[in-house]
Amino acid sequence: MLTDYHMHLQPDGVGPRAAAAPRWDADGGHLSAGWIGRYVARARSRGVGEIAVTEHVYRFAAARDWLANDFWRQESTEDVDAYVDAVTAARASGLPVLVGIEMDWLADRRDEIGAFLDGRPFDVVLGSVHFLDGHAIDDPTDPDRDRRLPVAELWSRYLEELVAAARSGLYDVMSHPDLPKVFGRRIPPDMDNLLDDAVAAIAETGVAVECSSAGLRKPVGELYPEPSLLARFRRAGVPVTLSSDAHSPEDVARDYPTAVAALRGAGYETITRFAGREPSQVELRWA
Ligand SMILES: [Zn+2]
Numbered sequence: 001m002l003t004d005y006h007m008h009l010q011p012d013g014v015g016p017r018a019a020a021a022p023r024w025d026a027d028g029g030h031l032s033a034g035w036i037g038r039y040v041a042r043a044r045s046r047g048v049g050e051i052a053v054t055e056h057v058y059r060f061a062a063a064r065d066w067l068a069n070d071f072w073r074q075e076s077t078e079d080v081d082a083y084v085d086a087v088t089a090a091r092a093s094g095l096p097v098l099v100g101i102e103m104d105w106l107a108d109r110r111d112e113i114g115a116f117l118d119g120r121p122f123d124v125v126l127g128s129v130h131f132l133d134g135h136a137i138d139d140p141t142d143p144d145r146d147r148r149l150p151v152a153e154l155w156s157r158y159l160e161e162l163v164a165a166a167r168s169g170l171y172d173v174m175s176h177p178d179l180p181k182v183f184g185r186r187i188p189p190d191m192d193n194l195l196d197d198a199v200a201a202i203a204e205t206g207v208a209v210e211c212s213s214a215g216l217r218k219p220v221g222e223l224y225p226e227p228s229l230l231a232r233f234r235r236a237g238v239p240v241t242l243s244s245d246a247h248s249p250e251d252v253a254r255d256y257p258t259a260v261a262a263l264r265g266a267g268y269e270t271i272t273r274f275a276g277r278e279p280s281q282v283e284l285r286w287a
């Protein structure tokens, strides 16, 4: 089977969200079974049998104080329990939907992250490093993003945080593991050994990584992780999930032929499913 284990019910940002709102309002809101059903329908039309909705933790008021960042504070307005209840209800109505969350790694908030996850019925928790020094490294609207950190420091800091997140025990899957390349700032060739070190460290933790088609829609124009890095994860025995990081129904399972071919090329024959944060392997194949 194929799955899509990373998606959002709304776009990021106050403006894009307002522009998109009439679409889900017509279905009864972004938490309605009708709107979630559109994600399922798109998944099915692309041969995908199960999805996980994984809203950003910064969408929720409960995380509002975790980071002093204007974007984060503007985004964090919603009730996480209403979200969990809505996705749970969609599943109870028969939709093949898991309750997930894309949980930012913030090294100084590990207690808050743990408390947030405890006692909520998540099926899968994605671990993402988006923020370094309080700034999002993947923000296309940040005019200073390329000046803030030299490329060598961007990658060394990022990989350090990614490994720390994997080792924290808080996560099931590391998202978009080579995210700093999003605008074309690739890791310098003489730092390639840092990727090997990160792959080995992640392999030791048992955490999965995702193969995400989202990078194909970004300026870098390639999968996360790119195929040769995916092959390194495979050789190290790291399990994998498959995802689109859709922020609207149209992008669910987008570009999956490319992602599935990359997984096969890397040697993967199975992908990881989750239920109640318990992983299992299923054969990687079109339905
Ligand atoms: Zn992300």
Ligand SMILES: [Zn+2]
Pocket: 006, 007, 008, 102, 245
């Ligand atoms: Zn995401």
